[in-house]
Amino acid sequence: MPSAVKRRETPVVELPASITVKELSEKLGMGPHPIIKELVTSGVMATINQTIDYETAASVARKLGAEVKEAPVVPAPAEEAPAPVAEETGKQVHRPPVVTIMGHVDHGKTSLLDAIRETNVAAREAGGITQHIGAYQVEVHGRKITFLDTPGHEAFTAMRARGAQATDLAILVVAADDGVQPQTLEAIDHARAAKVPMIVAINKVDKADAQPDRVKQQLADAGLVVEEWGGEVVSVPVSARRKQGIERLLEMILLVAEMQELKANPNRPAQGVVIEAKLDKTRGPLATMLVQSGTLKQGDNVVVGSTHGKVRAMFSDSGKHLKKAEPATPVEILGLVDVPQAGDTFRVAPDEKTARAWAQEAAGRGLAEAAAGRAASLEDIATQIQAGEVKDLNLILKTDVQGSVQPIKESLERLSTDEVKVRTLHSGTGNVTESDVLLAQASNAIIVGFNVRVEPGASRVAEASSVDIRLYDVIYNVVEDIQKALTGMLEPKYVDVVEGHAEVRQTFKVGKAGTIAGCMVLDGRISRTSSVRVLRQGSPVFEGKIASLRRFKDDVREVAAGYECGLGLEGFNDFQVGDVVESYRRERAS
Secondary structure, eight states: OOOOOOOOOOOEEEEOSEEEHHHHHHHHTSOHHHHHHHHHHTTOOOOTTOEEEHHHHHHHHHHTTOEEEEOOOOOOOSOOSOOOOGGGGGGOEEOOOEEEEEESTTSSHHHHHHHHIIIIIHHHSTTOOOOOOSEEEEEETTEEEEEEOOSSHHHHHHHHHTTOOOOSEEEEEEETTTOOOHHHHHHHHHHHHTTOOEEEEEEOTTSTTOOHHHHHHHHHHTTOOBGGGTSSBEEEEOBTTTTBSHHHHHHHHHHHHHHHTOEEOSSSBOEEEEEEEEEETTTEEEEEEEEEESBEETTOEEEETTEEEEEEEEEOTTOOEESEEOTTOEEEEEEESSOOOTTOEEEEESSHHHHHHHHHHHHHTHHHHHHHHSOOOHHHHHHHHHTTOOSEEEEEEEESSHHHHHHHHHHHHTTOOSSOEEEEEEEEESSBOHHHHHHHHHHTOEEEEESOOBOHHHHHHHHHHTOOEEEESOHHHHHHHHHHHHHTOOOOOEEEEEEEEEEEEEEEEEGGGEEEEEEEEEEEEEETTSEEEEEETTEEEEEEEEEEEEETTEEOSEEETTOEEEEEETTBOOOOTTOEEEEEEEEEOO
């Protein structure tokens, strides 16, 4: 009688909400290579230390012959973001102010940072090799100031959009020979939205055509009145090129910071925010982090967003090896298992096991947190207004011409009631940009566009963050919608969902059919049933329906990106080479 063949038992693995490839290989009792191979086959490019979600890990485990069940959720810590602790008020000490420099392009932001760095850092660290780590400290009369070397107000607001308020004070750089420009006004609005005090540095005062008084007048017109003119905003004339006025600017920063009474408790586990991060070919993930409270020490286990690690080494902006970093100190650290994102918050965990568990829990909650942190729609805000949960309706206004800005702004702000105030955080001319969307996301604002379009990049960011963009061509409709939102009577909104873009490469006249455009589909798809608009140099010249869509001689339902097609529109024959045909459909907003 043949002996019974012993059947191989199917392994059962418990998988958490997220897991690294290495940890999955250990649970399955095999090397990482089969797992990485399965991931690549599924279209997921992952390294051995990369974190994957439960669904992906479960799919791979089943393909490799394992039975999967979900592991119990590790309880999340009570607080994720750095926050002051009430009972520690008595233990807090003064800390250096954290400063961001903003302003219009070419007005000297970088030159001013370089001048500050050269006159202060290099002087006290003679022979030291400085390195760029996104933030640095200078010392004035024995007191320190931390500067964030961020590329303008977009990065400043992008960090706010991720929940990180890292800046105590903003320096607004305005060139004395050029005056207030559109980006200057944007920077002012971004700083105001963040409720950050400002100091104006009037740069290039050494130039022959410098007009500092004209700058002060333009700032006053924008609602920013300097002290010399009876306002509360400090202004300092400087020349970054000649290094004039730098000492006075630093002294004014310390004076304004002293009025804020900035304090933190150094005697607790560190918390803070990531300024920037990158993957170094030789050293692995590097993160520039700003300690906001507590003291970060070499050897600490840290949780940074949804990743974690151990601080193997810490460096200052001058390249000096540090053993510890106190509040408001920027440091570059080595030892994370993955690259975090700018704006991620970090904190110290008691041990490596806890750090890993917290990071996994954060990764598992990532989508839910992103959804919770997204900007609300006008319908949501209308509901919150009715429930008494919202006191301000924040708006960002973009119009086609400057003459439309003030009338629309005044009409909307007049709708304010005793219960809810309508606030225009930023107004300007031109299409809706990514900067507008970031400001809306960070400030829970609605974007109102009048006779303008949404730039493709801004459209993608708005869709990902659920920022509500409302476009109008009649002023009455703008006012009516906001009025309805304030009274809770807003009707459902329909939005245009862009499906694709095609560029006109050639035109053909075909008898009664009129003009046919020979196009290349640049992205997405062009569908026979979709609506289209023809854009010429970014502005719409026609909106309508597709009359014919062909590939060679065949009529087709749609054409995907990378393919050519012949396109005819109902009632439009004025195609020009270089026009862009945008395909879209209308959907009711959820």
